[in-house]
Amino acid sequence: MTALVTPTGVVVAPPGLDHDAWLAARRAGVGGSDVAAVLGMSKYTSPIELYLDKVGELGEVPRSPELEEAAFWGHRHEPTVARVFAERTGFGVVEGPGMLAHVERPWMLANVDRFVIEQDSAPSSLLEIKTRSAFQLDEWLLGVPDGPALQTHWYLAVTGYEHAHVAALLGGNRLVIHRVTRDETLVEHLVEIVGEFWQNVLDRVPPAVDGSEATAALLGHLHQGRPNAVTVADPGDVLPLLERRRELKAREQRTADELREIENRLKYLAGGAEIVKVQGSVAYTFRQNGPLSQKRFTAAHPDLAQQYTHRVDALDTARLAAERPDEFRAHRARRLVVPKESTAA
Template sequence: MTLAPERPTTATPTAVVVAPPGLEREQWLDVRRAGVGGSDVAAVLGMNKHRGPLEVYLDKVGELPDDLPRSPELDEAAFWGTALEPIVAEVFAARTGLHVADGPGTLAHVDRPWMLANLDRVVLDPNEPSVPGLLEIKTRSAYQLDEWAEGVPDGPALQTHWYLAVTGYRRAHVAALVGGNRLMVHRVERDEQLVEHLVQLVGDFWQHVLDRTPPPVDGSAATAELLAHLYDVQPDAVTLADPDEVLPLLDQLAEIKQREQQLADERRVIENQLKAIAGEAEIVRCRDEVAFTWKQNGTFAAKRFAAAHPELAARYAHLTPALDTKSLATDRPDLYRAHRARRLLVPTAKKGNK
């Protein structure tokens, strides 16, 4: 008689603790690479402007370079998010009357151990002590106030529902400190259809990781930036590519560029017609509403001003420190090249050569 393996003791309805809180950063990163966490989900789905699916994949398989440029602004935002988290949790508890406890560490789904979660806090309602939930805490810029006033934006909403998927909890609260002085609180009820959809999509991505098959390259700005810094460029090195792969892409690129030029020409015609209607006026109204404006508040034409008013230009000119890139390129060509951006150039097809 073969006994079924004993089910592990769960810390939540569907999750077990796989790492305690307070791990050293390197240990914590090792745990994160064993699965997909809440902060990965939006990136995996192509909905994170700072990270794309390819970067998450390379991170999980241990092939993401350590020297990729990091955004000082994002690092600063992350610092203050961590520093303010206890304060936001305390105020949330005081204003809602709910009990808040620290998260238990890194959780993994009991049946799908690649599904990971690091909860900011666990929430207990005194009126329903047998129905715990989770609290996700965010700090955001004042410019995002309108987004948070309407509900939880897509990225945090996906992260929150991922945590519901991992833990088996039925509800969550998201508390966002917006602009440093506005606490926006939203309650999120578990959407079973969304949970199933997330598990399917993210599970497909995780299979790419297990198979060591990179996901398709997407069109996000984050992936473009990653590709620009991913490789150590070998000057004048040549790659022999499969024509069946490259030539259709070049054809598509040429077609897109042609459409872009056509649209730019059409747009210019319409804009010129509107400018002619405006004439000397800066504001054009239709049906008691502003239809469009053509104001003289664009980029200042410094060269044209200097040519027309040389004496005034000399009076208002001032010297600013500037890097002498020409001398740098001459003296240290290796460093100069290493800090140049990579450009994708497609040779113009010659007439009669198709």
């Protein structure tokens, strides 16, 4: 039997694996960074994307340059944050022996940032390190936000520790440290919910497609469209969705019309004033600070428009489509278009 390195954790993959081996190890279970996606609480990964990743059917999905840059700096700052955490708390901090799994549930995985030595010479808790924007400072001052809190509790579930520490570097110049005490009820719920997801992975039962932006982005990259290919779909699957889409589109239009009416009435009440007060307080403003109407400006002042017009570098998409149609098509986004129903009798 593999020796325990934490109260309930065993090593299932050593540090320093190459990328392919590390991905294979990740697909053997659910890690802390996956938990928010399982619960539908991740902005960047949906349950269906995580499922496809775990069954090896996801393929290459492009990651935004912003996320890549954030991940780069998070990795670079990790040793510094760990060192400063140790200096400010007086605790020892050590790197872990690799990827851990729960001794009884090997599908529960953890890649812990650091282990914390609070007494004697053995680790007694863990340290989760985050690097975040300064705009999130207020949220972090109140406590650990939901996503990192779920990840930390998952690591507590895997390792068996009773508490953990979370150190977040905000804006590159503010370190916030929180102690997270194990909530056994939350741990039990996470194990149950994530366990159901993992069983569905083993049984090849995908989760339902949800309405998240993460799923929309995934579906835009998941399949390369085959020109003029046809899928013959089950009417029972498609027709109710189309009907519901029509209902929502009609509601959307009604809401847009009602909102425009309300805003027009507010503009009418403002008249020539830019500020409207009610009972001594500013209720709303109607200032002339919106986007410039280039068409009206050019018509009114053609000489000035010519003076302030400059050329910009732009991709010649028409030429690209004509000369390199395959490359042009390969990088076009896929659009969902539903034909309008005929109103003819």
